[in-house]
Amino acid sequence: GVHYSEAGLLRLARVRVGYPLLWVTAQRVAPLARDPWILEVQVVRRFPDTLQLNVTERTPVLVNGRTAYALDGTVLPDATPADRARAVPLTGWGPDRSAEAVELFRLVAPRRPRMLSYAPSGFTVRFAQSTLFTPDTALLKAHWSAYNQASEARVAVYPWGVSVGP
Secondary structure (H helix, E strand, O other): OOOOOHHHHHHHHOOOOOOOHHHOOOOOOHHHHHOOOEEEEEEEEEOOOEEEEEEEEOOEEEEEOOEEEEOOOOEEOOOOHHHHHHOEEEEEOOOOOHHHHHHHHHHHHHHOOOEEEEEOOEEEEEOOOOEEEEOOHHHHHHOHHHHHHOOOOEEEEEOOEEEEEO
């Protein structure tokens, strides 16, 4: 795993090497499946003596101070400095807009954002060669094709359209 070691995953699943296969049930591994860092758990039994736990971990995509967020918006507690270093910094002031920031990140993730910030007036996303401003995610979605056609360094999305500048 990325966040958990193999031993950590086995501990969360309440499974030890040598456990009888029939003892490993969905109920037994439920604590592992409920952990916020775990996206999916699949238990595969191969008789007579093999148990395989297929675990997909969430990874932090945004980090605001000590709070890390997965792509699906799940808050990931106890993110290590290494976990936080791999995520895009999220800053903001005013009312908390973290949930909308995660939604915005999902939209622009293919463009590899380097920083995302929010204020009551909207969001600013910085990329390697450009900057995007949008008051909210809904407006960006509404003007998505115009935004995708813009190749300028600065792009701003407004209710009336998209503004571009050098």
